[in-house]
Amino acid sequence: MVPHFKYTYRQIINEAMLLIEPYINIYNFDTSTIINQLIMAMRNMVYSLIPLKLWAFKNTVAIKHRSVVPLDFVKDIALVIQGDDANDFVVEARRVNFREYYQLWNWENCHHWNFARLLQPIYTFAGEPNVENRRMLIYIAPNNDFFNGGLPNFYSILEMPVGLLRGILEYYSVPSTLFTLDSELPFPDEFAELLVLDLCIRFLSYSADPYKIINLHRDILEKRRNLWNTFASQVIQERKEMDIFVEPTPPVSDLPPIKGEMENELT
Amino acid sequence: MITARQYIDEVKLRLLRNNVNADFDDMTILSQINRARRNVVSMTVDIFPEFFINKTIITVSEPYGINYEPTLSTNKYGGGEIIVHRYNISEGDFIKPLEVWLDFIDIVLGVRRVWQVRIVTRKEFHNTLKHSMNAPLPSSMVCCFEQNITNGSTSLIIGFDGTNFKEFIYNPACCDLHVYYFCLPVDLELYSDSNLGSIVYPEPFSKDMEYDIPPHLQELVILQAILYLLISLKQQGVYQRFKDEFNIVWSMIYSNKEIEKYQKETLLPSKKPIEGVNFPINLLNLSNEGGE
Numbered sequence: 001m002v003p004h005f006k007y008t009y010r011q012i013i014n015e016a017m018l019l020i021e022p023y024i025n026i027y028n029f030d031t032s033t034i035i036n037q038l039i040m041a042m043r044n045m046v047y048s049l050i051p052l053k054l055w056a057f058k059n060t061v062a063i064k065h066r067s068v069v070p071l072d073f074v075k076d077i078a079l080v081i082q083g084d085d086a087n088d089f090v091v092e093a094r095r096v097n098f099r100e101y102y103q104l105w106n107w108e109n110c111h112h113w114n115f116a117r118l119l120q121p122i123y124t125f126a127g128e129p130n131v132e133n134r135r136m137l138i139y140i141a142p143n144n145d146f147f148n149g150g151l152p153n154f155y156s157i158l159e160m161p162v163g164l165l166r167g168i169l170e171y172y173s174v175p176s177t178l179f180t181l182d183s184e185l186p187f188p189d190e191f192a193e194l195l196v197l198d199l200c201i202r203f204l205s206y207s208a209d210p211y212k213i214i215n216l217h218r219d220i221l222e223k224r225r226n227l228w229n230t231f232a233s234q235v236i237q238e239r240k241e242m243d244i245f246v247e248p249t250p251p252v253s254d255l256p257p258i259k260g261e262m263e264n265e266l267t
Numbered sequence: 268m269i270t271a272r273q274y275i276d277e278v279k280l281r282l283l284r285n286n287v288n289a290d291f292d293d294m295t296i297l298s299q300i301n302r303a304r305r306n307v308v309s310m311t312v313d314i315f316p317e318f319f320i321n322k323t324i325i326t327v328s329e330p331y332g333i334n335y336e337p338t339l340s341t342n343k344y345g346g347g348e349i350i351v352h353r354y355n356i357s358e359g360d361f362i363k364p365l366e367v368w369l370d371f372i373d374i375v376l377g378v379r380r381v382w383q384v385r386i387v388t389r390k391e392f393h394n395t396l397k398h399s400m401n402a403p404l405p406s407s408m409v410c411c412f413e414q415n416i417t418n419g420s421t422s423l424i425i426g427f428d429g430t431n432f433k434e435f436i437y438n439p440a441c442c443d444l445h446v447y448y449f450c451l452p453v454d455l456e457l458y459s460d461s462n463l464g465s466i467v468y469p470e471p472f473s474k475d476m477e478y479d480i481p482p483h484l485q486e487l488v489i490l491q492a493i494l495y496l497l498i499s500l501k502q503q504g505v506y507q508r509f510k511d512e513f514n515i516v517w518s519m520i521y522s523n524k525e526i527e528k529y530q531k532e533t534l535l536p537s538k539k540p541i542e543g544v545n546f547p548i549n550l551l552n553l554s555n556e557g558g559e
Contacts, residue, residue, distance in 0.1 A: 033280065040277065040486065047483035048519040051526050071268045071476075074483050098320065098365060098447070102383045109382065109406065126447060127320040133478045134321050134453065146370055146381045174482040177268065203284075217511075 007185040007192050012038060015192075016199040023204055023212070034203060035181075041198045042187060043174040047074055049191055050172055052231050056188045059173035065140040065164040068130060072173040079123045079140070081167040093121040093140060093167065101126075105141035107160070116141035118159045140165045194223050269485055271455040271475040274300045277489050282496070285505045291496055293457060301454040303491035307484055310517075312362065312449050314524045318481045320365060321450035325354050325423070327369070327442040330433050339424065341396050348429035349396045349403060356412075356421040360450040364412050367423070371442040373435050384408045384425060384444070396426050405431035452479035486516055 013034055017024070046057050058077060061070055079093040096104060101124045103109070104116050116122045123140045130137070144160055175186040187195060197220045204212065257263045275296050282291070312319050328334040330350050339351040367384040385407055387395050392411045395401055403409045403426045410425040423446065427436065436442065456475050480488055490513040497506045 028284070036277075043482050044486040044516065048523055051523055071478070072482055074481060098317070102366065102368065102381075106381055106383070108380055125317040125320070126322070127318075127450070128322045133476075134450065135478060136318060136320075146379055202281075 077170040299495040
């Protein structure tokens with residue numbers, strides 16, 4: 001028995017090459033192109049596979065209020081705000097829409113039942129001109145933006161932090177482009193098959209038999225449909241189980257006795 | 268993490284693999300890529316709004332200064348006046364407004380404040396100024412946006428409570444409008460290899476980086492640019508193949524966005540509606556997504 005180790009880039013490329021082997025020759029194949037196509041295939045597939053495996057494709061970055069969001073950012077998962085030292089608090093911020101950000105953050109006009117506090121921080125994303133390019137920034141509140149001292153009572157009520165809040169942003173991201181051929185594939189192994197097929201369809205084009213391409217397309221669609229159907233049935237199953245868990249319903253009537261059992265006398 | 272050069276390479280490679288030998292030069296491809304980027308932003312600005320926000324700062328002028336709009340300014344019901352200003356928004360990438368804040372240091376207490384401006388539609392703007400129960404309050408201004416068909420310029424029209432504006436808000440040292448808006452991407456440029464290593468500004472291979480389109484939409488940009496390029500050629504089969512691929516990628520993105528809405532109640536069953544299973548099964552019917 002040979003145990004399964006995680007796929008490497010080299011293995012994925014080899015598998016794809018085995019499939020398209022009859023159609024490649026020295027004029028239409030080179031390794032760097034297929035590596036490039038593999039990167040593009042992964043970048044393209046990440047967003048569509050997130051719902052199938054919510055705990056994969058994750059990356060983390062240390063950020064502060066008004067930090068620039070990294071360029072591989074796809075979607076946020078959570079923001080954990082760190083304290084200043086080991087004894088300080090660690091809390092998770094909640095994501096808000098930019099349209100409600102003002103009402104939760106502003107030191108003067110915010111909601112007094114729902115505003116951002118040190119123990120209930122909020123975050124949102126907005127773009128701003130940054131040096132030469134527009135970049136997407138993260139806004140974390142409470143913060144001292146537009147605040148030059150203000151009225152003393154506001155300061156004490158609103159728990160203004162001393163410095164900028166900083167934390168760890170967890171987010172879904174596309175894979176890095178820096179790797180060696182024997183690096184482990186940063187993709188879940190159950191999607192490797194899909195990745196190989198996608199790579200083939202990118203690589204095969206006019207050079208191949210058109211029927212081969214049609215078959216590959218069909219394979220990809222079928223594979224994706226199977227994945228989605230499995231996912232849907234899993235969701236439905238979980239939902240049914242959790243329904244029972246969340247809302248226990250008393251039996252409406254007694255079960256009839258099975259063979260060999262006394263008839264129960266519950267009223 | 269992708270540059271203009273990589274976009275062009277990707278487009279060329281795929282055209283070549285489909286035996287399209289038309290003589291497209293780099294600049295033609297780049298202009299179609301930029302067009303494709305604008306199109307992709309227009310398609311996705313409503314489903315990925317956080318990626319396409321920009322901000323501009325407008326300095327507020329004197330109450331009766333050059334931006335004063337006498338034809339729209341009016342008397343307030345019950346006394347007082349409403350001062351209306353009109354500011355031209357010169358940003359060419361402006362699609363639609365998101366938020367407007369007024370940032371100022373008040374001239375009475377010297378405290379810096381940020382007040383949110385209410386955005387109303389152009390049609391209700393006059394009525395809002397006139398209503399006694401809904402007029403601009405001292406601490407909540409009202410604004411609307413309009414775009415002129417004659418010259419295409421966008422302007423921001425804002426109504427202040429007159430007394431408060433003159434006696435409390437307007438401070439020549441600090442009184443700005445922060446306008447957050449949805450934007451179109453800036454165009455990518457391409458710097459030739461001959462500049463490499465020189466001190467020519469901007470530096471090659473660092474200033475032509477893609478900052479605007481998030482990574483999961485870059486595939487759409489490439490496919491859309493290829494479609495634009497193929498329109499001028501008589502390659503119906505190749506065009507159809509890329510069109511199918513575009514449809515597949517787009518339908519995946521769109522259906523996943525729909526599924527995201529249901530995930531909250533899927534993961535947190537206590538927040539679900541009671542009857543039945545509400546998971547959108549019909550979204551999983553992928554048979555109509557183009558393909559073969």
